[in-house]
Amino acid sequence: MKDRTAEPEAVPEMAKTSGDIRSRWEWVEAVVWTERMLTALEEGVEGGKWYSMMDKVVALPTLRRAFQKVKANRGAAGVDHVTVERYEQHLEENLKKLAQRIRAGGYQPQAVRRVWVPKAGSQQKRPLGIPTVQDRVAQAATLAVLEPIFERDFAEHSYGFRPGRGCKDALGQVDSLLKQGYTWVVDADLSSYFDTIPHAGLMERVANKIADGAVLGLIEAFLKVKVMETVAGWTPQEGTPQGAVLSPLLSNIYLDPLDHQMAEAGWNMVRYADGTLVQTST
Numbered sequence: 654m655k656d657r658t659a660e661p662e663a664v665p666e667m668a669k670t671s672g673d674i675r676s677r678w679e680w681v682e683a684v685v686w687t688e689r690m691l692t693a694l695e696e697g698v699e700g701g702k703w704y705s706m707m708d709k710v711v712a713l714p715t716l717r718r719a720f721q722k723v724k725a726n727r728g729a730a731g732v733d734h735v736t737v738e739r740y741e742q743h744l745e746e747n748l749k750k751l752a753q754r755i756r757a758g759g760y761q762p763q764a765v766r767r768v769w770v771p772k773a774g775s776q777q778k779r780p781l782g783i784p785t786v787q788d789r790v791a792q793a794a795t796l797a798v799l800e801p802i803f804e805r806d807f808a809e810h811s812y813g814f815r816p817g818r819g820c821k822d823a824l825g826q827v828d829s830l831l832k833q834g835y836t837w838v839v840d841a842d843l844s845s846y847f848d849t850i851p852h853a854g855l856m857e858r859v860a861n862k863i864a865d866g867a868v869l870g871l872i873e874a875f876l877k878v879k880v881m882e883t884v885a886g887w888t889p890q891e892g893t894p895q896g897a898v899l900s901p902l903l904s905n906i907y908l909d910p911l912d913h914q915m916a917e918a919g920w921n922m923v924r925y926a927d928g929t930l931v932q933t934s935t
Contacts, residue, residue, distance in 0.1 A: 680816040682797040684714040694801055702864040709798045710791075710868065711752040719793035720744060723786060723898075731785030732766045732881050740786045751787060755871065762788045764879040764886055765894050780848065782880065782894025792875060792898035795868070800902055802862050807905060808912035813926030814901030823925040830921055847904060848892040852876050855893070855907045875899055 674691045681691070709715060723737065730736045740747055754760040765782040772779045784792065804816065812823035852873070860869060876893055879886045893900040908924070915922045 681801050682718055684718050685709050685797050703802055704864045706798050706865045707867040710794045711755050715794045716748045719790045722793045723789045729783055731783050732764045733785050735786055737786050762874055762878045764881045767880050767882040781896040783896055789898050796899055803906055807909055808916055810922050811912050811924050820925055823923050826923045847895045850892050850907050852891055858906050
């Protein structure tokens with residue numbers, strides 16, 4: 654019989670390390686990101702690029718979790734008029750068909766329904782793209798796989814559309830800089846940023862870390878999906894729709910080089926979404 658008064662056995666170093674890694678990435682989807690993958694994420698992968706990611710996107714546990722995220726957002730129906738509730742009535746069948754179509758290369762996102770909504774603090778309106786529920790599920794699954802890869806290297810002073818960060822955090826950093834004696838502030842905003850992101854430049858930056866051609870093709874298909882604002886609709890040559898699940902991440906990927914360049918130049922920048930606050934002392 655084991656002596657219960659004896660000194661307890663030490664927790665193996667690997668177990669402690671795995672637990673620490675999981676706690677640092679507690680926001681990631683556990684159905685996608687295993688302990689082994691998180692370890693590779695922290696240590697870095699060979700060549701800095703991730704391969705064979707599509708199987709993670711189309712895995713049914715990933716798609717089920719993606720649907721739950723879409724459902725929680727309670728968005729409207731897209732151009733096919735299929736609501737979240739209707740899609741859920743045959744959820745397993747719908748998810749299996751979606752996975753099969755993506756895996757076979759036969760998946761094509763449907764058009765985005767564009768509406769105009771009031772812009773906060775202004776009399777102007779901003780365009781909002783509403784993908785179909787199925788396309789939102791596909792994008793949410795893609796986001797679950799890709800976001801940690803890019804989040805790992807995003808600049809510290811970037812606060813917009815990032816896990817565990819928000820406007821209050823950005824304002825807190827601004828307040829901290831002011832208390833440190835930084836007195837000059839330049840407030841900058843990128844006009845129509847989401848609608849003007851160059852597709853070629855964006856895809857180049859995504860491809861810097863993702864080497865799975867099928868995943869890259871899926872992202873590009875989301876970018877080039879038809880926009881239904883009129884009866885005829887139109888196909889965008891640039892930009893990523895506001896309202897699309899992937900758009901916030903893609904917007905951060907494109908601006909990330911700017912974030913790092915500003916930091917390397919010694920500027921204290923606090924960026925929230927596509928607006929920036931650049932501070933410098935006298």
